[in-house]
Amino acid sequence: MSDTQFYKKQFVVILFVFIVTTLALLSFSWYYMKKDSKSKPIDPLSLDLKDMEHLKINEKAPISIQMHVVESAIDNKIPKAAVKIDSIDSSKKDHAALIDTSLIMQDARESNEAQDFAIQNDKHLNSTKNRDKSPIYIKNPQRYYKKPKVVIIIDDLATKKDIKLFESLHLRLTPSLLPKHFFSKDNPDVAKTLDFYMIHLPLEAHNFEQQGVTTLHVGDSPQTIESYITQIKKDFPKLTYINNHTGSRYTESIKDMQELLQVLTRHGIIFVDSLTTSKSVVGKLLKKQNKIHLARNVFLDNEVNTSAIRKQLNKALRIADKQGYVIAIGHPKQATYQVLKEYKEILLRDYEMLYVNELDLLLQQHGISDTKTPLPLLKQ
Structure with a gap:
């Protein structure tokens, strides 16, 4: 056999071995890929109709x-x-x-x-x-309500424009008007057109003094308090509820809050605690009088941007889902208006919007003494 014939025969043998080896590797690869695809779980959310038909999946997803x-x-x-x-x-x-x-x-x-x-x-x-x-x-069908109750108070209302803007949402918001001053001179007239309103009473804060408003201070005489509340009642004759504007220092004073609550009671006015301080003594004083401590659960717009306000409103709604009601406080800010407008459908469909006096009556009916106590369960 010549050298040429020998090398040709050797080349053919090597080529044959290469082809057989390649085919074997491809066969093994195909086998394991098919096996893996059979054992791999199917994500129903990732399938379209063609996939479902091809795989013959007739069962409904969980x-x-x-x-x-x-x-x-x-x-x-x-x-x-x-x-x-x-x-x-x-x-x-x-x-x-x-x-x-x-x-x-x-x-x-x-x-x-x-x-x-x-x-x-x-x-x-x-x-x-x-x-x-x-x-x-209905997340809580065993409770006394069909929908959780939501009270949203809009504080610091001083102009007809702001009052009408939030009234235009038709969300049964509770307007809290500042007393009559030079910048809020129209409030008494606007109040006559409202179904319900509160007064946002300026009380002394620790580190803030607003100019241009009459503020009750720690140490004011009972006569000073009486005179101020009498004037407010004269300007707003249908007034039955007041909440505090600022007041972190005032609401921490037992003596001053006792005197204020006594005056308000004589005028048929109920105090709503804005809870501008965690050391408020209002709840303690009202408990002694066997009265409900109506207090804020959530501030909506301490941070005035839509992202933060949405987060706070969601927090308020989760509280309402859990305990059956919530009291939230917002302010006449454009961002607050925008978020309430975005949530309008949710609030009207999934919740019942109430004025604060309506929630007060509901809590009285169920013997609830503060706004952290859930609505009671039905007796089985």
Whole structure:
């Protein structure tokens, strides 16, 4: 055999071995890929209709997945308007808008978790329907109410423009008007047009003194207090509720608050504690008198930006879901107005908006002494 023939035969053998080895490797690879694909779990949320048909999946997805798909943004307390606004801002690469969206989504996750837990643990979850026939799930069907109650007080109202702006929302907000001063001279006349209102009474703070308003100070005589409240009652004859404007120092003073509460009682006025200090003595004094301590649960707009206000409003609604009611306080800020407008559909559909006097009556009916006590359960 010549050298040429020998090398040709050797080349053919090597080529044959290479081809056989390659085919074997491809066969093994195909086998294991097919095996992995069979054992890999299928995510129903990732499949389209063609995938479902090809895989012959006829079973419905688990309830929790169905709810995740079906629930609208509003059911999770994310106003559609708010999401739309944030998406527009984020297209402009506005970092603040991205923060807004993340905060809303965090609240949505918390809402989802709470709602999923309630559904899994209540096989007899009741539901009703609103005007557009969409279901409203009652998270606490055993309580005395069908919808959680929400009171939103708008403080610092001093101009007809601001009062009318928030009144235009038609949300049954509780307006708290500043007493008559040179900058709020129209308030008595505007009050005559309102279904319900409060007065936002300036009381002494620790480190703040507002100019241009008459403020009650620690150490003022009973005569001074009487004179001021008498004048306010003269300007606002239908007045029955007052809450404090500032007042961190005043509401910490037992002596001064005792005198103020005595004067208010004589004039048929109920005090609502804005809780501008954690050391307020109002609750302690009212408890001794067997009266309800009506107090704020949440401030909506200590930070005046829509992101923070949405977060605080979501917090207020979670409190309402948990205990059956909530008292929140906001101010005549454009950002506050915008967020309330975004949440209007939620507030009207899933909650019952009340004036503070209506909540007071409800709490009295159930013997509740403060606004941290839940509405009672029905007796089984």
